[in-house]
Every structure is written in structure tokens, then in C-alpha cells.
Amino acid sequence: MATVELRFSAQPEHVRTARLVAAAVARRAGVDEAVLDEVRLAVGEACSRAVGLHRSHGITAPVSVVLTEEEKAFSIEVGDAVPEPGSAPATPGARGGSDEPETEGDGEDEMGLAVISGLVDDVEVRSGADGGTIRMSWPTALAAVRS
Amino acid sequence: MDLSLSTRNVSGPGGDRTVVEVGGEIDVYTAPKLREQLVELVNDGSYHLVVDMEGVDFLDSTGLGVLVGGLKRVRAHEGSLRLVCNQERILKIFRITGLTKVFPIHTTVDEAVAATD
Numbered sequence: 001m002a003t004v005e006l007r008f009s010a011q012p013e014h015v016r017t018a019r020l021v022a023a024a025v026a027r028r029a030g031v032d033e034a035v036l037d038e039v040r041l042a043v044g045e046a047c048s049r050a051v052g053l054h055r056s057h058g059i060t061a062p063v064s065v066v067l068t069e070e071e072k073a074f075s076i077e078v079g080d081a082v083p084e085p086g087s088a089p090a091t092p093g094a095r096g097g098s099d100e101p102e103t104e105g106d107g108e109d110e111m112g113l114a115v116i117s118g119l120v121d122d123v124e125v126r127s128g129a130d131g132g133t134i135r136m137s138w139p140t141a142l143a144a145v146r147s
Numbered sequence: 148m149d150l151s152l153s154t155r156n157v158s159g160p161g162g163d164r165t166v167v168e169v170g171g172e173i174d175v176y177t178a179p180k181l182r183e184q185l186v187e188l189v190n191d192g193s194y195h196l197v198v199d200m201e202g203v204d205f206l207d208s209t210g211l212g213v214l215v216g217g218l219k220r221v222r223a224h225e226g227s228l229r230l231v232c233n234q235e236r237i238l239k240i241f242r243i244t245g246l247t248k249v250f251p252i253h254t255t256v257d258e259a260v261a262a263t264d
Contacts, residue, residue: 012174012175012176013176015174015175015176016172016174016176019174019205037236040205041205041207041240044174044175044205044207045207045208047175048174048175048207048208048209051175052175111208111211111212111244112207112208112209114208114243114244115207115208115211115240115243115244118243118244119243
């Protein structure tokens with residue numbers, strides 16, 4: 001079961017809230033202080049990406065952030081509601097669609113993922129018919145001492 | 148903490164430079180304000196920019212995108228965009244994205260203003 005679960009409407013101003021909550025819960029879970037900056041940045045990147053996807057696809061569903069304290073690790077799962085291309089329902093301009101307007105923001109999505117994969121050793125990106133998730137995890141201090 | 152922005156003009160050996168002092172958090176919410184500021188400066192003819200990031204507490208890829216966009220704009224006018232940053236947690240983001248090769252990063256505003264290469 002999630003330690004803390006957060007759902008927020010896909011507005012950029014709420015991403016900061018998600019960062020603050022994630023960092024606070026990670027600290028309590030025993031994630032090393034030196035790593036908290038990385039947690040904050042990675043969850044911010046994942047949430048910014050999800051907000052961008054929701055907004056560009058006109059999705060009104062909230063973005064979800066699930067923070068889970070496990071025995072030796074702390075995990076964060078950021079979920080969006082944008083279906084994988086090719087999966088039903090086929091909406092115009094679905095993820096990866098070619099009819100999206102070109103903006104200066106193009107490529108920020110990829111840059112966000114690049115930052116996440118550069119920061120987090122344990123990361124998994126999935127997409128399915130009901131949306132995508134980015135799952136990241138960090139060892140907790142207790143696990144680091146034991147290993 | 149919100150984003151704070153202030154600009155000032157400084158004369159350097161290579162000519163006038165516009166120093167943009169940025170403070171607070173640059174993220175998906177605040178980055179558009181920085182983008183507007185950079186676009187406005189370039190539209191007003193300031194093509195040599197020094198972005199002082201010493202007061203920045205947080206920077207994400209949206210902020211990086213805005214800085215890259217700013218660089219693209221000044222380069223279209225044969226200008227320059229230099230960064231001032233000594234904070235390890237901010238520098239790390241430039242390193243993992245390979246952008247340390249794209250932006251000249253200086254330790255002080257004076258050094259950035261004096262640079263002419």
C-alpha cells in the first residue's frame with residue numbers, strides 16, 4: 001500500500017507541491033539527505049512531463065504520484081492518463097501523434113526523461129492503454145547500512 | 148519560492164553585456180517568465196547576455212529548454228549567452244544533459260562579462 005498518494009490537476013503550478021511532498025516523504029522514509037535533491041528533481045521532471053502530456057492531449061484527469069516506503073527502498077510512481085499510441089481509444093493527436101503543433105517546448109519531454117535516467121539508477125518507463133507511468137526507486141539509509 | 152528576475156547593463160571589454168539575475172525556482176511553472184524575459188531582451192536588441200544563476204534554488208529540464216532557446220535566439224544575431232553558476236546541484240544538471248559543452252559557465256559575473264572568446 002502506498003505511504004502517501006497524491007493526485008493533482010494537470011497544472012504546472014502544482015508540480016512544486018508534488019516535489020515538496022515527495023522530498024518530505026522520502027526524508028521520512030530514510031532516503032539519504034545527499035540524494036533528496038535528486039528525488040526532488042526526478043519527481044519534478046516526471047510530473048512536468050505528465051502535466052505536459054495531459055495538457056497537449058486535452059486530458060482533464062489528474063496526474064497521480066504514488067510514494068511508497070518499502071523494506072529497503074523508497075519508490076515513486078508518477079502516472080499519466082495518456083494512452084499509448086495504437087491502443088484504444090484512438091484519439092486524434094494521441095501520444096506520438098504527428099499533428100501536434102510545433103512549439104519551442106518540443107524536445108523538453110525527452111530532455112526530462114534524459115535528466116531522470118541520468119539521475120536515477122532504478123527507473124522504469126511504461127505505457128499502456130490507460131496511460132503511462134514512470135517508476136523510480138532509491139535505497140533507504142537502512143538498506144545502505146545493511147548492504 | 149517563486150522566480151525573481153532583474154536585469155542590468157554592464158560594459159565589458161567586448162562591449163555591452165546584459166546581466167540577468169535569476170533567483171528562486173526555475174521549473175515548468177516559472178520557466179515561461181524567464182523565456183519571456185529573454186525573448187524581450189533579444190527583441191530589444193540585447194544580444195550578449197549573462198545569466199547569473201547564483202540565486203537559483205532549483206532548475207529542471209524546462210529551465211534548461213528556456214536557456215537553450217535563449218542561446219538559439221542570441222546566436223541568430225551573432226550574440227552570446229553565458230551562465231554564472233557555482234552550485235554543484237545546478238551544475239550537475241548541465242553535466243548529465245551534456246549542456247556544459249553548449250554553455251560557457253563562469254564562476255563570477257565579472258569573469259563572464261570580461262569573456263570575449
